[in-house]
Amino acid sequence: DAGVIQSPRHEVTEMGQEVTLRCKPISGHNSLFWYRQTMMRGLELLIYFNNNVPIDDSGMPEDRFSAKMPNASFSTLKIQPSEPRDSAVYFCASSLMTSGGEQFFGPGTRLTVL
Amino acid sequence: AQSVTQLGSHVSVSEGALVLLRCNYSSSVPPYLFWYVQYPNQGLQLLLKYTSAATLVKGINGFEAEFKKSETSFHLTKPSAHMSDAAEYFCAVSDGHSSASKIIFGSGTRLSIRP
Numbered sequence: 001d002a003g004v005i006q007s008p009r010h011e012v013t014e015m016g017q018e019v020t021l022r023c024k025p026i027s028g029h030n031s032l033f034w035y036r037q038t039m040m041r042g043l044e045l046l047i048y049f050n051n052n053v054p055i056d057d058s059g060m061p062e063d064r065f066s067a068k069m070p071n072a073s074f075s076t077l078k079i080q081p082s083e084p085r086d087s088a089v090y091f092c093a094s095s096l097m098t099s100g101g102e103q104f105f106g107p108g109t110r111l112t113v114l
Numbered sequence: 115a116q117s118v119t120q121l122g123s124h125v126s127v128s129e130g131a132l133v134l135l136r137c138n139y140s141s142s143v144p145p146y147l148f149w150y151v152q153y154p155n156q157g158l159q160l161l162l163k164y165t166s167a168a169t170l171v172k173g174i175n176g177f178e179a180e181f182k183k184s185e186t187s188f189h190l191t192k193p194s195a196h197m198s199d200a201a202e203y204f205c206a207v208s209d210g211h212s213s214a215s216k217i218i219f220g221s222g223t224r225l226s227i228r229p
Binding site for chain 2: 107
């Protein structure tokens with residue numbers, strides 16, 4: 001199994017630009033999670049989906065952030081417009097409910113907003 | 115509501131010494147508990163998980179954790195530390211019972227190994 005796939009692995013952009021992060025979950029998993037990790041705040045859950053439906057987006061910091069899951073094999077996290085304080089590592093994880101909630105993480109996307 | 119507390123943001127041990135990383139949880143339902151490890155510039159990897167079977171759980175790389183309900187603890191141990199164990203470790207809790215369970219992560223403990 002290829003595991004959770006994230007792209008790009010690194011993204012450098014300028015303030016005000018739109019950024020789109022992509023995630024392909026493990027085939028057959030029915031839940032998908034987006035996290036953000038920074039030194040200051042640690043690991044934060046931004047939003048999660050179950051069966052492609054957003055369940056809880058209370059962790060999304062602002063309206064500049066949006067996430068979609070158009071099908072079971074693809075999700076995007078978009079930041080528009082981006083700001084320097086959005087610089088972080090963004091992780092996607094997927095899970096299968098019957099596995100007891102265990103999540104499998106992707107390698108992350110390191111975002112730098114200049 | 116569920117929560118996890120990791121005691122000690124940084125632990126340093128000598129190579130070959132016992133590793134003990136502490137975790138206490140709070141849950142209103144029988145919990146599922148996890149330890150994840152994160153090596154530099156990588157995502158989180160599952161070390162081990164407790165899902166109401168045996169209270170002593172063995173994981174990868176020689177780690178194990180014991181679920182103690184009376185103490186609401188799930189401490190992670192390894193008898194003999196290796197240099198390659200240097201990483202960040204996260205304790206996490208999930209109810210695992212609903213149709214859309216999420217995991218609550220602790221703040222992490224950075225483990226350093228002294229030669």
